[in-house]
Amino acid sequence: MRRGAAGDAGTWLLAGAAAACLATMLMVLLLLGRAGLAPFWPAHIAELQLADGRGVLGEIVAKSKDTLVVRTTERDRIGSGYVRLAYDDVVAETRPPDAFVIALADGRRLFGRGDAAAASALLQGISASSAVEETFWPNASGLMARAGIFMRHAGRFLATSSSASAAVGGALPALVGTVTLVLLMSLIVMPFGIATAVYLHERRGVTAGLVRSAIGNLAGVPSIVYGVLGLGLFVHGFGANIDRLLYSAHQPVPTFGSGGLLWAALTLALLTLPVVVISVEEGLARIPASLRAGSLALGATRGETMWRLLLPAARPAVLTGLILAIARAAGAVAPLMLVGVVKLAPALPVDGEFPYLHPSRQFMHLGFAVYDAALASPDAVRGVPRAYAFALLLVGVVIALNLTAIVLRNRLRERYRALEV
Amino acid sequence: MSANPDTYTAFLTAQDARYAAERRWRRERMGGWLVAGGTAVVLAALLVIPLFLILSLLPWSPLPAGTWERLGVLLAGSVKAATCAVLVAVPIGLATAAFNAHFCAPRLRGWIKPAMEVLEAIPTVVLGLVAVAALAPWLKTNVATLLALIVIVPALLLAAGMAFGTQLRGQRGWLPLWLLPAVLAVTAAIIHIAAQRDGALIIPDSPWNAALVGLALGLAAVPLVFSIAEDALMLIPATQTQAALALGATRWQALMSIVLPAARPGLIAAIVLGASRCIGETMIVLMASGNTPLADPDPLSGLRTLSAELALGLPEAAPRGDTYRVLLLAALVLFGLTFALNVLAERARAALRRRSDAGVGAA
Numbered sequence: 001m002r003r004g005a006a007g008d009a010g011t012w013l014l015a016g017a018a019a020a021c022l023a024t025m026l027m028v029l030l031l032l033g034r035a036g037l038a039p040f041w042p043a044h045i046a047e048l049q050l051a052d053g054r055g056v057l058g059e060i061v062a063k064s065k066d067t068l069v070v071r072t073t074e075r076d077r078i079g080s081g082y083v084r085l086a087y088d089d090v091v092a093e094t095r096p097p098d099a100f101v102i103a104l105a106d107g108r109r110l111f112g113r114g115d116a117a118a119a120s121a122l123l124q125g126i127s128a129s130s131a132v133e134e135t136f137w138p139n140a141s142g143l144m145a146r147a148g149i150f151m152r153h154a155g156r157f158l159a160t161s162s163s164a165s166a167a168v169g170g171a172l173p174a175l176v177g178t179v180t181l182v183l184l185m186s187l188i189v190m191p192f193g194i195a196t197a198v199y200l201h202e203r204r205g206v207t208a209g210l211v212r213s214a215i216g217n218l219a220g221v222p223s224i225v226y227g228v229l230g231l232g233l234f235v236h237g238f239g240a241n242i243d244r245l246l247y248s249a250h251q252p253v254p255t256f257g258s259g260g261l262l263w264a265a266l267t268l269a270l271l272t273l274p275v276v277v278i279s280v281e282e283g284l285a286r287i288p289a290s291l292r293a294g295s296l297a298l299g300a301t302r303g304e305t306m307w308r309l310l311l312p313a314a315r316p317a318v319l320t321g322l323i324l325a326i327a328r329a330a331g332a333v334a335p336l337m338l339v340g341v342v343k344l345a346p347a348l349p350v351d352g353e354f355p356y357l358h359p360s361r362q363f364m365h366l367g368f369a370v371y372d373a374a375l376a377s378p379d380a381v382r383g384v385p386r387a388y389a390f391a392l393l394l395v396g397v398v399i400a401l402n403l404t405a406i407v408l409r410n411r412l413r414e415r416y417r418a419l420e421v
Numbered sequence: 422m423s424a425n426p427d428t429y430t431a432f433l434t435a436q437d438a439r440y441a442a443e444r445r446w447r448r449e450r451m452g453g454w455l456v457a458g459g460t461a462v463v464l465a466a467l468l469v470i471p472l473f474l475i476l477s478l479l480p481w482s483p484l485p486a487g488t489w490e491r492l493g494v495l496l497a498g499s500v501k502a503a504t505c506a507v508l509v510a511v512p513i514g515l516a517t518a519a520f521n522a523h524f525c526a527p528r529l530r531g532w533i534k535p536a537m538e539v540l541e542a543i544p545t546v547v548l549g550l551v552a553v554a555a556l557a558p559w560l561k562t563n564v565a566t567l568l569a570l571i572v573i574v575p576a577l578l579l580a581a582g583m584a585f586g587t588q589l590r591g592q593r594g595w596l597p598l599w600l601l602p603a604v605l606a607v608t609a610a611i612i613h614i615a616a617q618r619d620g621a622l623i624i625p626d627s628p629w630n631a632a633l634v635g636l637a638l639g640l641a642a643v644p645l646v647f648s649i650a651e652d653a654l655m656l657i658p659a660t661q662t663q664a665a666l667a668l669g670a671t672r673w674q675a676l677m678s679i680v681l682p683a684a685r686p687g688l689i690a691a692i693v694l695g696a697s698r699c700i701g702e703t704m705i706v707l708m709a710s711g712n713t714p715l716a717d718p719d720p721l722s723g724l725r726t727l728s729a730e731l732a733l734g735l736p737e738a739a740p741r742g743d744t745y746r747v748l749l750l751a752a753l754v755l756f757g758l759t760f761a762l763n764v765l766a767e768r769a770r771a772a773l774r775r776r777s778d779a780g781v782g783a784a
Binding site: 207367 | 445448449452453455456457458459460462463464466467468469470473474477512513516517519520521524525533535536537538539540542543544545546547548549550551553554555574575578579580581582583586587590593596597598600601603604605608640643647671672673674677694697698700701702703704707708728731732735736740748749752755756759760762763764766767
């Protein structure tokens with residue numbers, strides 16, 4: 001055997017593992033992109049001729065080895081129009097160009113054939129208690145027209161405020177809930193995180209050692225345990241007492257005594273503290289010691305040096321810490337399930353009513369929407385694509401934030417390379 | 422003093438200077454207090470977690486019958502899920518880290534690390550969705566295919582390395598990029614061939630089982646294992662590798678006999694922290710494990726973990742009721758377990774850091 005052949009084989013195995021990592025990541029992102037955008041693309045309407053002479057008009061939503069599921073007109077409620085057919089029963093499948101679909105605001109879809117007059121006639125025949133969102137003819141539409149419909153659907157998903165049930169309606173409440181939550185969390189975590197990092201940077205002692213080991217060891221505590229703390233201490237402890245003292249008129253209906261935005265933000269702030277402290281402290285430690293020594297030598301106090309020189313120089317590190325904290329918080333769903341996230345909130349946590357931000361309100365969240373749509377949806381055929389759409393939005397937000405952090409970190413390095421000359 | 426702003430500076434007295442110095446000193450002290458106060462709040466907030474869990478179980482009153490059995494089942498579920506995940510995450514994470522630290526072309530290294538960070542950034546609820554909506558239906562009929570993949574792909578890699586490794590040694594740094602399409606193609610081919618057969622060779626007890634959880638949870642833990650192991654490997658001074666190469670070792674021999682043994686505490690820390698993360702993770706097990714509270718060592722049956730029990734039970738439990746207290750006890754068990762693992766890993770890493778500092782000093 002040639003010298004080192006076994007070693008080469010081993011290297012290939014290691015490289016294969018690296019390749020498998022990259023491949024899995026690409027596959028997951030591709031799957032998310034495809035499955036997350038598919039719900040907005042207008043599907044063809046199929047007309048199936050059955051062996052017994054009946055015709056079925058609708059969208060084919062699932063195919064297995066010997067059966068297929070077709071969504072036909074939902075006459076009375078959402079999810080009532082599914083038909084399962086055996087392949088053997090289907091004689092012919094066509095895509096009639098005059099087939100249209102009417103989307104109702106309550107999520108139902110009606111299928112028919114003909115022109116606009118036929119569409120309104122179909123609508124007359126059905127107990128349409130709901131407003132018509134749109135009518136379109138997907139089979140007759142060209143690629144550009146379908147892309148237009150796709151954009152319209154995606155835009156509506158992003159911008160629709162709220163609806164009567166969690167199975168329909170857009171992502172806006174969940175998006176607003178997520179953004180409000182992480183912003184509130186950032187406002188809480190940043191001052192404390194920076195103060196702690198400064199303390200750790202300036203002091204070497206028993207207390208600093210204790211803080212350091214607490215942060216190091218608690219960084220790995222599971223997020224659900226933080227949720228337990230949030231529920232037990234914040235909601236049932238602080239919240240119940242605030243209610244007793246300030247909102248006794250509302251008793252026994254809880255105001256702060258049930259999960260809400262404030263408690264969720266506090267819980268997430270605790271969860272993300274280590275990220276911020278470690279990142280800011282690293283940034284402070286990277287600043288050349290000569291800078292600090294020079295400032296002190298010119299007569300500035302330690303506080304002035306920190307405030308005017310070191311913290312501004314560490315600004316990119318502070319930003320990186322903030323972004324990583326936001327990314328971690330946006331992805332943390334488990335603790336929220338204990339401290340106030342709901343599948344359908346009656347009102348947004350921010351609105352035009354004084355005091356504009358309502359910290360005691362329950363809220364919706366993109367991550368929880370993924371969980372809810374995937375597992376708790378009564379209509380799995382609609383639920384899973386919706387879950388993918390929410391997931392794509394969430395991953396988009398989180399990855400964009402992380403990439404920003406990575407770019408900032410690289411800039412930071414460039415900056416100190418310049419400083420050291 | 423007359424307050425003419427134009428002449429003000431000209432008439433600065435010693436008194437003014439003293440006032441200014443005092444103001445400055447007061448500001449300095451206030452800043453110090455703010456920093457110390459903020460840190461105190463942070464320390465209190467961090468220490469409150471174990472304190473709260475223990476204190477809320479006091480005053481101790483007997484727990485309902487069967488509590489410990491139930492906790493045992495949940496603990497077994499957590500351990501089972503974590504074991505499956507560690508079996509996925511550790512080989513892949515360590516191998517990728519070893520390649521990245523020791524063989525990788527510097528420019529490719531600049532891409533692999535951010536890619537891992539992107540993978541780490543994917544929220545676990547999304548991986549849970551992928552597991553339950555995309556992977557579970559496939560795995561239900563393809564357990565045998567999965568086993569075949571686990572055996573065939575590494576075997577093919579080894580064989581290819583034996584055959585072409587020596588000729589392509591110059592390209593070694595970029596190997597993952599060449600292997601990426603090859604691995605994808607082989608995987609796709611095996612899956613395609615398996616799909617031709619009707620019926621499954623191995624039928625799992627439940628479509629939501631520990632193997633499925635292990636795949637998704639393992640994927641979630643790979644970046645963590647990778648980054649800690651890579652940090653440890655990077656701590657080993659390059660001079661040691663260079664000395665080994667100068668004495669005639671191949672790069673592989675240098676890795677196996679010098680770098681890996683030197684970095685062992687860091688690698689152990691990576692494994693332990695990976696396990697800790699898998700034990701505490703909630704969303705993936707909640708979505709993909711089936712949540713069946715049965716202790717069963719079979720990796721193809723469902724399970725229920727401590728974390729999933731907390732997420733499912735606590736929102737409905739009445740405060741200070743029996744169920745609530747049992748759940749707090751479960752949280753305490755989970756906390757204690759992960760905390761112990763973290764302390765263990767921190768110690769190993771500290772030992773590695775001390776050792777490598779000494780090594781640098783000696784070099």
